[in-house]
Amino acid sequence: MSLRNVAIIAHVDHGKTTLVDQLFRQSGTFRDNQRIEERAMDSNDLEKERGITILAKCTSIEWDGGAGESTRINIVDTPGHADFGGEVERILSMVDGVILLVDSSEGAMPQTKFVTGKALALGLKPIVVVNKIDRADERTQEVLDEVFDLFVSLDATDEQLDFPVLFASGRNGYASDDPTAREGTLEPLFKKIVEHVPAPSADPDGPFKFLVTLLDRDNFLGRILTGLVFSGTVKTNMPIHALDPDGNVVETGRASKLMAFRGLERVPVDEAKAGDIISIAGLTTATVANTIADPSVSEPLHAQPIDPPTLSMRFAVNDSPMAGREGTKVTSRMIRDRLAREAESNVAIKVTESEDKDSFEVAGRGELQLGVLIETMRREGFELGISRPRVLFRDGENGREEPYETVVIDVDDEHSGTVVEKMSVRKAEMTDMRPSGGGKTRITFSAPSRGLIGYHGEFLSDTRGTGIMNRLFEKYGPYKGNIEGRANGVLISNGAGEANAYALGPLEERGVLMVGVGEALYEGMIIGQNAKTEDLEVNPMKSKQLTNFRASGKDDAIRLTPPWKMTLEQAIAYIDDDELVEVTPKSIRLRKRHLDPHERKKANRAKAA
Template sequence: MSLRNIAIIAHVDHGKTTLVDQLFRQSGTFRDNQRVEERAMDSNDLEKERGITILAKPTSVEWTPEGGEPVRINIVDTPGHADFGGEVERILSMVDGVVLLVDSSEGAMPQTKFVTGKALALGLKPIVVVNKVDRPDERIQEVLDEVFDLFVSLDATDEQLDFPVLYASGRNGYANDDATLRSGTLIPLFQKIVDHVPAPAVEVEGVPFTFLVTLLDRDNFLGRILTGRVTSGSVKVNQAIHALDMDGKVIETGRASKIMAFHGLDRVPVDEAKAGDIISLAGLAVATVANTICDISVTEPIQAQPIDPPTLSMRFAVNDSPMAGREGTKVTSRMIRDRLAREAESNVAVKVTESADKDSFEVAGRGELQLGVLIETMRREGFELSISRPRVLFGEDENGGKTEPYETVMIDVDEEFSGTVVEKMNIRKAEMTDMRPSGGGKTRITFSAPSRGLIGYHGEFLSDTRGTGIMNRLFEKYGPHKGKIEGRKNGVLISNGSGEANAYALGPLEERGILMVGVGEALYEGMIIGENAKPDDLEVNPMKSKALTNFRASGKDDAVRLTPPWKLTLEQAIAYIDDDELVEVTPKTIRLRKRYLDPNERKRMSRSKAA
């Protein structure tokens, strides 16, 4: 059986996972009457909830051309969000071709540029699929022109520029060479993959087994599971193997206790795997991503693709609030250290460093969403944490000057809101690089902006555009430091004691700002209970109750009517806090608090910083 290895790459929400669903169905991987969840490849709980792909996952389908031999197509479904770009970068070394999916209306977006640039640099020849051609606002020809211009700007070769094009609707399960057709099957896509993507150019006979690890997983019974593509030779169950690091040093020696190939959504045990196969392998306890697993006669490692560095970091620490340990089961710094070490091992885009006092950890990643997903995952596992405000990682230029990360920001917004967006981005030291109509009464504005200025802006952006704006961001470069950028304009309301929030006390406080707590919620001194309408922080008493006397009131007391509190999501809370504030995260609750709970200590620290 011949073999093809491909990755499906695209910007977030352009339909990769939905298309893979249809490839499963039309290749016969699922029975006609088999119940399968929509977006079957999004198996993680957070992926299902958010509707986005977070982890790159290999799968496999078999397809037989009419009158031909069956072909196994190994497919890797990749994340579309820039924050999870590390997943895309490393899996591209496993494949021989890519299917680039582009929305027929939105066109080439920032993440399209990122993943396509990586694929072209590796010499992969893409098949371009214009997806969602049944959209009423489709602009197919303009989108194709954008893709061609993008390839040219990324220094594509003449061979890569001569890409085949298909017009598809992943949801409806058809792809055609003709842009006007709105029915059919995905047979043209299968045929294009077989014709256009080369079979793996590898040596099987007479060469030792080598295998580069690109994904790491764990199993309760098998232990560490390493996934990647067999680069040369073949491997059998119980064969002696060892792991080499990037310098060629032997990390550990063991045996291939289990070899698994991908068949649809399942990993199926096999006795032998040959060069070109994408497999999972168990039997080693220490080997990790970017290590070379090979026959014990091999001493030269396979060179792994370099990964772009992280640009943003947060401080993870033990939860030391008065309510610590009430809801979580994993509350010690040792547990947090072990969990973060496991994350850094399997996720090459995350870097973890321990502080000098051993009580906190600096976790660096690609963006707020990536770190937010990590925190949410840990929270669901029973961890309690206190999280600091995100900060960008600065660098130095050749002359010793300070540099900071910049991002390309592409905004699609209704024309009536474009002035507000440009004004707000200018305040954040962003420079507009392009502005053009994008169809449907929307304007596409592109900025080059320091990452520092974008922290916390997304919520404000949605308010400014009445929820109709779309913002996409992508790391661009390290550039000159832009100086001070204005942060949050409003102060916060801080509880001056511990107890339960009282309706009698909260009523008058609504005039001071926006409340984040409701009646009966447990509070402690130093906890943030709302946003002040003025720039300064204000200490208030939300527990004050009405004094009881033996005098009758003349008439009935008015009932207190409270506005529902403003409940922040985890990402909103992380983006909202200031440098002297923390987010307290537990399995059930997200609270905001001051770093120093005691008011006298807060004043002392603010004076020392001012000095």
């Protein structure tokens, strides 16, 4: 049986996970009567809810091309979002070819550029699939030209520029050389993979070598290491050792269990040969980027370097008056152990402990990546206090440097002026502006990451929810100076108790409320946004004094506007430097870092001095 290892790369929402579903069905991986979930590869709850791929996953299908010999195709579904790029870079070292999927209407987007650049730099040859050709607003030929221009801008070789093209609809399960086709099967895609992607160039006769690219845990087997066998053969219970990238022996042990991918399942196998993508259990400290090898091997395999983190947040023990009421994991030791596990398996995250041992600085690729980590911990029962994200500066040749992002915005023509104005306030420079059809304009900016924190909500309001913003780490560039933060102050509760309708009614005139009637409050908790720039302490618990006197008419029934309930990402982006987000399994609350008003004044005076 011949073997092919291929990765599918695409921008968020361009349909790669749906296409993999159809490849499963048409290769006979699922029985005809087998009930299978839509987007089967997105196994994580958060992936299903958000409709995005967060964790890279391996799978395998067998295809019989009709010539008698079947081919096993190992497919890796990669995350489309740049925040999870730590996964992508490692994954690409396991495969020999890539399928680049682009939407027939949206075309080549920033995240497409990110992953494709990594693939081309590794010398992988792409197969381009223009997906969703049955869309009413498809512009297939223009999109193909955009992809070619993208490859040229990424310094693709002549061989890489001579890429095969297929036109497909992943949802309807067909692919064709003809862009006008509207029915058929995915047979042409299977053929292109077998013809165009080379077989693994592994050494079957050398000593066993295996590079770890993914790490996960199993309650029964412990640490499971997934990667590609670069040379030799490994058998169950064979003695092995792990080498770090510098060649030092990390640990020795045995390959107690070998597992290969068959469809969506990981099944035990007795041996694996060069070129196979497998999982190994039996080691306790080996991690991502380590080389697992025969004890005679002393030279490690080259591991792909990872782009540095650009954003950090402070994860602290929840010290609010309501701490410990909703979560089960509230101590610094539990938080430390959980973050250490995360940093172990996710190489794009760096964790450092503060001197007071009660908080941890967690650095990552972006707000979405850290937001997903916080949401995952919250669902596991953790309570946390999260600070405002801050970018990580570095010292360059010309002084202080900060991270920049390429921002591509698709917006209705009528809103383009507002967007350009708001982005210029955030020190962004416009690099391109062109019509993108259907009364929309595509604007490209180079913007400091610092200025984009908290802008997405405002952007959606400015564009009436119709704008689409995509961001991608670009470079470290010169420090842009002071960027104005949030324009509005906040309403702060001056005591503890329950929110009262009689008190909230007049407060609505002061700004936008974030709490409803009957909600438990504490001193220093943020209950709303002030219409003015300064913070305002208010009493949201004040009730009406009851007397024996009757009003001449009935008291007007107090009608309150529904409170503004933020999602986790919105809350993290909204808060200022002196505020925290209190995250528990059931609630997301905003609060001041110093709950006592005297402490706040003292901190403000110290900051001003």
